Structures are given as structure tokens and as C-alpha cells.
Amino acid sequence: MKRHDIAAIFNEMADLLEFRGDNPFRIRAYRRAAQNLESFSGDLEALASAGRLQELSGIGEDLARKIDEYLRTGAIVAFEQLKRRIPKGVFELLEVPGVGPKTAKLLTERLHITTIQQLETAAKAHRLSRLPGFQAKKEENILKGIQIVHRGRSRMHLGIALPLAQELLAFLKTIPGVSRVSTAGSLRRMRETIGDLDLLAASKHPSRVTSAFAKAPFCARVLAAGQTKSSILTSEGLQVDLRVVEPDSFGAALQYFTGSKEHNVRLRELASRQGLKINEYGVFRIRGGRRLGGREEADIYRAVGLPWIPPELREDVGEIDAAKAGRLPSLVEAEDLRGDFHIHTTWSDGSDSLEAMAKAGMSRGYRYLAICDHSQSLKVAHGMSVARLRQQMKNIQALNERFPASFRLLMGAEVDILNEGKMDYPNEVLADLDFVIGSVHTGFTQAEAVITRRIVRAMDNPYLTLLAHPTGRLMGQREPYAVNLEKVFQAAKTTGTAVEINAYPRRLDLCDTAARRAQELGVMLAVSTDSHSLDQLDQVRFGLGVARRAWLEPRHLLNCLSLEQLSAWIARKRRRAA
């Protein structure tokens, strides 16, 4: 995708300019343009050939010309020139916490240091203290920063970060004088991975809280400890930032600390045009300094004439304009979900029985649960033969007779999509199922055209209701396969096939931006957990996070339908093929 390439170049140009100590607002313009290109979902080349690139927000005369240049020639001369003027590999230095562009520049110009390795050697030999503004303490801090880099500051997925955050919040609540606590930052926005953990607390005596926090058992090292703010490293190497404010400022601080940074910049710009100032203590009139609120988050938005914006939308991807126009989506909530479709049991590779899963579903208030164990060719997961599947169907029917009418188990299967898009059970078997999931579990390295055709053909099958984990990615383990999602979405739309947001925290597949694109194209989506045990039904919250970040409303999700509506939706595709 050309727009990703151009966005990457603009981001790198921003880095290069920052390193040179260029005008910070110019740097921001490049970053903002890059972000807007990333979230733009239309046809960039069509826009360029119509000479309308400047209609994009953050793109003016100069950047429009650079985009044009890239689309015509495949390169941007200004970028190539900029790269040549800056020593290669120097960006490595910026990865060290505490080393910014100014320090990096000093290190390369005065000491010819361009790698972290060289920096470490120089710091240990006390060669840095020769630099202006450097003394022993700063040298020491750089060495500590290098250690952090070596330990690897890899991002943590939500499935680990969220439970951990809840433990830390529970600890904070035990500190005397703490009246309110919350997560903030990317965790509260439900980003799929978290770099560091941001927590917020309200107290009339902030410094008592920060000092108790720094003495907590999970705290391995204190990175910074002030009156109202402290940063620590846990023994697992995770950075936790805690901010403590007066109860009266809790909402303002939560808004500020939740971000994203880009969202806050937009909001504060909007405020300053109205003669207002927003900071973490509240919202104020610039003239006279009168405070207009800040105890609740909604105070801040109200002051600039906006409704409260859900955290998942705060990425500066159009949410502020939507709020202004009164067109924020009514995001799907946990209570809107009436069932789950992707459930494994002891009949294949799950660890709980049909009945146990059903009861867990009922106790969540679900109206239906589709049991979808693996199909015959997936031997490693104890895929079911046709005979075993038929037996399971009988057992499900018997269970349904015993269940209250308000709840149904659906007879389903997660059927492998074989080569050339053939399904792993014959159609006469699929026809007897209530719900059919199709997934790819083999041939992950197939070329884009091959794997895309394979999936698109499978969706032509009238019995395939839901395409599961459409890219096959496993964060930190396996890259997505080379599937062309745009073509998959087109096919999903024309065939009436739903596409999954798999809630398993390592998958989150589709991801937020892809799910938003699918919705824009009119594709029906579903949040399902891929549960292999009872407790995994809870993981729906991670999928819900993705759905909300994708701006989805209940009407966009198959599992917000009533059982009758769901059956009708499935029947429509089956009829169309007949």
C-alpha cells in the first residue's frame, strides 16, 4: 500500500529533522501527515490525479507535492538528501531512555558515537563527562537506560497487561487516603499491546501515595519519584507510571493521562481557539483563569462544546470532528452481545464439556452459544470425523431439550479451509449444521494470490457463515499470512459471509483498523472468543475493545442479533446459493 510507504517516509523524515534540531512544529506537521495517511481509507492515487491531495487534513502545498512525487517516481528527493546528511545507525541512540535528539547529536558530533555498543563503552570509560552539561550522574543514567534497552522493552499484549493493571489498582486502593483509581494510557484505550502501564489515583495527599507506591513489593527500581508522579520498573521489567492528583482534578487528569497524545493536542487546540486552557488540573478561561470544571472527564469535553468521547476512539482519527457534528457512534457494549460463536470443547482440543460451556454461557446471560470444534483433517487438535460430529450434534440436541427456552446451543463446526477453498466436510454434512466457521490452519506461507483465492472461494460456499481469524497472526509468534483483506471483504459483502474479530489476546484478528475498514465496506462482523475453556469466555472483553476501536455499533455485529434474526441471516445466504 503506497500510503503506508509514504507515511513511513514522513515519519522517518520527522525523526531526521528532530535529530537535526529542526523546528518542532515542522516535525509535528510531518508526523501528523503520516498519521492521517495511515488512517485514510480512500483511493490516494485517484485523489492525487484529481489534484485534490490538499483536501486531506494536515496536507498542504509542500506535502501534497511530495506525495505526488512519490506516486510518480517511487522516491522523494528531499528524503534521500536528508538521509545522506545524517550518520547512519544513529537512531539506535534515541532508543535509550533519557537520550533525546540533542544528546544524540552531541554524542555523534563530539565523540563520533553512532551505536548503543559504542555509547556503553564510552560511558563506562567516563568519556562522556568531557561533554558540556555532562557529569557523573548523567553518565550513570545513560548506563541504566542501556540496560533497559538490553532487557528489551517489548510491548505486552492486553491479555497480560489488563489483569496485571487490575492487581496494581487493587494495591493502590489499599493506600490510606486514595479515593479513586483508574487505568489510563493505551491500556484504557484498549490498544492491542501496551508499552508501559499508566495508572491514576486521587488523593488529598499525593506525595504519600507516590512514596507508598515506590515502596511496594512489586517495585524493582524507581525511575523517577516526584510529589505527584512516579515511574517504576516491576521485577518483570515493565514500566509503570503513576500520577496522583487532588480528587477535584481526577477527571481532568484522567482525560489528560488517557491520551492519545494526538487526541489531546487536537482537543487543546480546540480549547485555545475558544479562549480556554486545558491541563491535567481542569479546564480554565485564559482570561481571568476561572476554572470551569475537572472533577469528571465529561467536564473537559463539555467545556469545549463536545459530548464525552469514549477512550477507544481517542486516536485523532476523526473522532473530534464526529463529536462536533453529533455523529459519534453508539459503540457496542458488553451487554449488547447475545452470544458467542467460536467455542471448543473436549470433543476436539477444548478442556471443558459441552454442558459446562453451555452453563458458563447461560450464566453470562447469553441467549446462544455455537459449539464449533475442529474438523477432521486437523489431527493435532483432535479434529472430529463426520461420525463423531453427528454424535456431538445428537448430544447437543439432547442438552437443548433440558435447557430453558431462553438459551440454545447451536450445532456448529470450525471447518478447515483446504487448498483451492474446498471445505473439510462435504456440503450435505454442513447443511445439517446451524453454524459453520471456516478457517485456515495450513499453508500459511502461500503467496498472496493463492491464499486470497483459497479464502474467497471458501466464502462462496453457501454454508460458510463466519470466516475466523482472517489473517492468522499470532502476536510475537507468527506473522499474518499474505492474504489481501480488501478482496476478502469485497467477497464477504457479496456472498453475505460474516468476518470474525477473534478475541483471543494473541490474535485480535481482525485488528482494529481492518475491522473498521470491513465495516465501512458493509461487511457483517462478529466478536468471538475461540474459547478452549470456561474462563476464556471472559476474553470477549479484548475483542470488544477491538470492535469499539473500530467504531462498531451493535448493528454491525452478528452476535448482537436475537436468535431469530441470526437464523434468518444465516438462511439468507443459504437460500441465495440455492
Added chain:
DNA sequence: GCCGTTTTCGGCCCGACTGTTTTCAGTCG
């Protein structure tokens, strides 16, 4: 480099913490 209920030039979000400063620059979020 972008952009306009303050503007086509002069602004551009705002504050905490650290180290080395006797008034502030650099970094971070």
C-alpha cells in the same frame, strides 16, 4: 510545514521531573 470566529503571518498543548542550572534546557508523556 500547516492553517485561519485571532490570522495569508505568526502562531502552533501543556506540565512534571531531572540534572546541573543560580533561572533553565532536555526529555518524556
